[in-house]
Amino acid sequence: MTLQSMTGFARSEGTTGRYRWAWELRSVNGKGLDLRLRLPSGMDALEAEIRAIVGEAIIRGNLQISLNMTAAESRMDAVVNEDALAAVLALREKLGPSIVSQAPLSLDALMSVRGLVEFREAEDDAESLAARHFAILEGLRTAVQALADMRRREGEALGAVLLAQVARIAELAHVVEMDPSRSPEEIIRRLEAQIALTMAAAPSLDRDRLHAEAALLATKADLREEIDRLKTHVAAARTLLMEGGPVGRKLDFLAQEFNRESNTICSKSNAAAVTAAGIELKVVIDQFREQVQNLE
Structure with missing residues (x-):
């Protein structure tokens, strides 16, 4: 299945008997499928069929659907x-x-x-009304298909953008993972330096106790779990984007998870390079989530 954007426009028009009609469909983002119909007087009986036709091709989005109809001659x-x-x-x-x-x-x-x-x-006879309604509904099917095609084309383009953003998230996670500040040697050096400064300021403190406390703080500040979760979320996002279909809500959830991990990385960071990578992560994730809002 392919990705679909939730934005699009389509128009379909034609004639039947003495009537000329035109459909216009506009679609924007929505949490569910919300149809707003504007129909000429006397066409309300078609509403149920209109909703069924649209529902066959569109799953999510706020749609404004209008039907304009004029009579070529008056009787x-x-x-x-x-x-x-x-x-x-x-x-x-x-x-x-x-x-x-x-x-x-x-x-x-x-x-x-x-x-x-x-x-x-003058009112048309039953046969003329049936023919008119059939032609108008067929015109709606044409317009709905054109709208779905447009949403699909935009979805494909959007998918490429999202995959690039996910790739950047993976790169930044790797930057954090490989930063020298996370190496065991650097962690030991930093702990020794901190303990030395503390002992110089307060020689009466228990050196062994300070070592234990420093080791505990270092463990709490480790980013291994956050990095592993970022990698898992990256893999899940790539799978969803490649599978396609109505995955917008799932990707929005992953965007929230991405954001949670980036916040934790920034709060735990004790190196300028890691903080910089965490901030860029937040920027890319915000862009990712903003684009995901357009997906069905």
Whole structure:
């Protein structure tokens, strides 16, 4: 499986019958799959199918989905208010003896009666509606596939960036591991120097006790565990990036673990070179985590 970014854009348009339609899909980062639909009046019945089509190809991201639809030609129907017409005719019958002229009611006279005739957009028959909905949903499938393709291309490019950042993390972990300050000889030399300074300042102290305390502090300050964990996390990150698929959340967890180890290295460091490597580690890890937020 390939990596997918969560950002992208796609558009699909077409015509069916007397209608022209256009889909626009915009995708940004999200913790889950969140769809925000903007549909023309009368198209709400398609919402369930729209969500199902998108869910087949997209797992995570905030998506704004809009459908614009226009009719190439207008068809109007004249709708007669039967109750109003009956009332007009009943009134004419009632007032008939009082009316001088019994000429037939003209169309103009009837049209002048408010609310008697209403003009509405003609409704399509069931077959035309079914054909229109089918074409529009097929257009959505095309747009969703285009969006998924764009997210996949961006995901591949992002994967290369993340692999380079993981490689840099591995390099810096090696720098820390191989720093001369971590050699047994250097540790012994530093301990002896510290004990000598302490004994010079307070000759009454127990030298053997000082040696024991110094050895304990040196053990607590050792970076072996942090280095080993960094190596393990590097291997796990590389495996996830190579396998692909929806691994964004797992990589985000690893980024937190990377950050924890780098913080510990900086806090335990007793050498300028190790501190510098730890600080650079934090910078690279922050960049890694920021990029991971874009992955599905």
